[in-house]
Amino acid sequence: MLEIQRIRQEKEAILAALAKRNIDASPTLDAILETDQNWRTAKTQLDQVAAEMNQLARSIGELFKSGQQSEATALKEKTSVLKTQEAELKEQVSTLEQQLQQLLYTLPNVPNEAVVQGRDAEDNQNVFEAGSIPQFDFAAQPHWDLAKKFKLIDFELGVKVTGAGFPFYRGKGARLQRALIQFFLDEAIAAGYEEFISPHMVNEASGYGTGQLPDKEGQMYYVKEDDFYLIPTAEVPLTNIYRDVILPDANFSIKMCGYTPCFRREAGSYGKDVRGLNRLHQFDKVEIVRVEHPDNSAKALDEMIDHVKNLLDKLELPYRILRLCGGDMGFASAMTYDFEVYSAAQEKWLEVSSVSRFDTFQSNRLKLRFKDDKKTTLCHTLNGSALALPRILASLLENHQTANGIQIPKALQAYTGFSVIE
RNA sequence: GGUGGGAUGGGUGAGUGGCUGAAACCAACAGUUUGCUAAACUGUCGUACGGGUAACUGUACCGCGAGUUCGAAUCUCGCUCCCACCGCCA
Structure with a gap:
């Protein structure tokens, strides 16, 4: 399995090398890069929402401890929106992750430069x-x-x-x-x-x-x-x-x-x-x-x-x-x-x-x-x-x-x- | 196959709902001290991914998966594996 970081950086070189296997990998590579981009976007969003949730949870804990029940309850209600958001993003991220994984599995290794192009x-x-x-x-x-x-x-x-x-x-x-x-x-x-x-x-x-x-x-x-x-x-x-x-x-x-x-x-x-x-x-x-x-x-x-x-x-x-x-x-x-x-x-x-x-x-x-x-x-x-x-x-x-x-x-x-x- | 116990960082092991990515000790690494070694002291000491030129920062991970909860290493359920004893057997 090729490293995703490498595909991000050396797409053209990989494409050229895979051509020696007589395959045109560009549709797969494009799909990989697109999925990767989507995944990163979703992942960033998810991380942000999760960070917010963590912060809220911490505040609620402190409020409870200092006896501010009503403030705590008010904050609790705020979390429900974030919660559904988080669940949706999680779902998205894991779906994209799986898609990316599947795509990466289909890609063969990049031939060494000493390897010549050929059919069989x-x-x-x-x-x-x-x-x-x-x-x-x-x-x-x-x-x-x-x-x-x-x-x-x-x-x-x-x-x-x-x-x-x-x-x-x-x-x-x-x-x-x-x-x-x-x-x-x-x-x-x-x-x-x-x-x-x-x-x-x-x-x-x-x-x-x-x-x-x-x-x-x-x-x-x-x-x-x-x-x-x-x-x-x-x-x-x-x-x-x-x-x-x-x-x-x-x-x-x-x-x-x-x-x-x-x-x-x-x-x-x-x-x-x-x-x-x-x-x-x-x-x-x-x-x-x-x-x-x-x-x-x-x-x-x-x-x-x-x-x-x-x-x-x-x-x-x-x-x-x-x-x-x-x-x-x-x-x-x-x-x-x-x-x-x-x-x-x-x-x-x-x-x-x-x-x-x-x-x-x-x-x-x-x-x-x-x-x-x-x-x-x-x-x-x-x-x-x-x-x-x-x-x-x-x-x-x-x-x-x-x-x-x-x-x-x-x-x-x-x-x-x-x-x-x- | 049956019964019981267990799974936490490189190792030992603490931790039963927020102050815990996780005590303490050991190992390892760097430094100070030292004629050398040792000892002592100080510091560092998981992985992955995201954002960022970078300093840094966010997230996830305490066997795996789901659930409860504002919040889970900690509670619930399912699974896997390990250990011990019994049975069977080379």
Whole structure:
């Protein structure tokens, strides 16, 4: 959510930046500014009436105390007019407040100046590539065939017990999952992130804090009985640790990581993109989250990118990094880098990580601030996957397949306890 | 699930209708004193929003929401959460 003060001051700049998302925000901005103006007028009036009421009440109190009953009663009558006025203004103010809030919720974050205008994935900028794409002298198989052949994943069993998108991992497949989680966590901890094991369900306030609510409730599984949401990512519980927090000074850098299963309803998605591990309702992910001083968030983003690069290098996977264009970025993001691994067998790029900075967009909702001298200022938040497992597993299987089985990258062997799946 | 108790500022905690945005103590910060540290003393010490170039000033907030009243932290109602004990259970 953008700060209203910023919209008041930098309307034109915001408008220009939002154009990079291919949207014309000027009707919304105008509506916001108009509502804001009306709200301020009403608020000022209300404050004045309330001040008058307070003064009257005080005088009445004094009159009563000094025994001037009739004067007090006379004043009492005066208050009734003010009272109705106050009630009306209160009503007005709160209605306008709600309208303003609703309008602000509809406005996405302002893209960073490095972000280019664009429509969709076609317009993303390829900023980095690494690793070599394997050449096979045999018929390379997609991961769903490999998973079946080596009894690593059982999709049918998942369908039986739960439904589509909830696979079982078994044997070496299960072990490989556990190894990846452990590997990712160890790497994150080595990079200075504190590990958390968080709740897998969150309350409504947390959903609002990170921006899943309102509007995206369809993406989350909901437990009606208790009014809880299953987390779609560890970002939600980790970031919400800092909801309604004021950090005591400007000298901070908070780095958190956590493994959680992630639950996503993915309503309305279907087709070949959901085959195998490509899109699941439940998957595992290690997430990294940072809370930074505004001056520090650019550097933090670079560090997070390096961190993910390092992971993919160690897994010996060919990948590229895209800087998303305005149109392809998430609602809350100011700048996003997507990591895609090339899957040799599917012959396409799979998104395995998304690293973003949100600037003050989340912290404004979270009310996450720090004290700088006497002022309180909004923090910056960032997060990224490091990494999501299913597509990593898919690309490990597909890229490291040989005629004799699947080779486990060296960095992972200490965690799996085996070097090949055959 | 049952019964009882509770929710006040960073913490402890006073406050049962006006003098309370809130005592006192602790913590924190600044200063004085001091060879340094400590101690002592003095001062500062919530958040949000409005108005104002600013000094400043107004309003709201004592878990949340409604009500009574000229006036509510204080009274009434509803809700949420926390704690203790019992029941159930990993």
